Amino acid sequence: MALLEVENVAKAFGSLKAVDGVSFKVEAGEIFGIAGPNGSGKSTLFNTITGIPFGPDSGKVRFDGNEIQGLAGHAIARRGLARTFQRETCFDQLTVFENAEIGATYANEARSGAKARDAAAEALAFVGLAAPSWGRRAGELSVFERKILMLATAIASDPRMLLLDEPASSLTKPEIELSVELIRRIAARGITILLIEHVLTFLMSLSQHLLVLNQGRVLALGNPREVIAEPRVVEAYLGTRRVAA
Incomplete structure (x- = not known):
């Protein structure tokens, strides 16, 4: 299944x-x-x-x-089932650690207190956000750091997908x-x-x-590789360029 x-x-x-x-x-x-292509419904599909x-x-x-x-x-x-977004969506006024802790708590009713904090710490370490950064406000991070913070927040929820x-x-x-x-x-x-x-x-x-x-x-x-070689895909998404096999 x-x-x-x-x-x-x-x-x-x-x-x-x-x-x-x-x-x-x-x-x-x-x-x-x-x-x-842009406007093809990809993000709307994720929303549904x-x-x-x-x-x-x-x-x-x-x-x-x-x-x-x-x-x-x-x-x-x-x-x-967890998700991230196109834009670097974080709680900018909260710390890096607080963002991950919210993910651990929001998506898992059984997690709170020490369990949520442990899940947040493990997720942040896993994505490569070192402990010295955990007290920084999320809004101070670079684009890349904010993206991996989104990943850590999702991972902290212990998703299957x-x-x-x-x-x-x-x-x-x-x-x-x-x-x-x-x-x-x-x-x-x-x-x-x-x-x-x-x-x-x-x-x-x-x-x-x-x-x-x-x-x-x-x-x-x-x-x-078979999909991107299809002429209708080349026309709709790649234009006249093709990806080398």
Whole structure:
């Protein structure tokens, strides 16, 4: 049984069909990539899966065999499904440690006090944010540090699956390389990953399967190198350029 099943999910804003009958499955333990041009519905799809800030208008989302569409975002998170966002979304006035502690507490009713603090400390150390930085305000961090703080906050919730929305955006090449290695280490912990990214080399280096969206619909799905070689994908997403095999 797949860990995540998305079946004919749709979301509209007035006459705009942002997500239009999307279906796919993600197996436990894999890194599954999602690509597509700007406005293709990628982040809206993440929103409908996680319930943050809204669920789908129609269709079904199953996590570990159970339907979760219609549940509140915190209820979905407490089932083991966490996410990050395109922008470096942190509580800027709180410290690095307090941000991670919120993740440990919000998504796990059984964690509070010392347990939450221990989970936060472990997650921060895992992503490479050293203890001397834990007392800094999140708003003082660099873009890269804020991105990995988002990851630490999500990891502190002890998720079974992590949805990453453009983790490489606005990063330098060395920072992208560090992010690739970090995502591989997260997967090695047994966390299943669903990944949106515009940087194709990033997706290609990580994904076992690749889904391409265009205008809210599935354009292609399958082996990443086969998918990006399809003429309709080249036209919709890559223009006239092709990625070398």
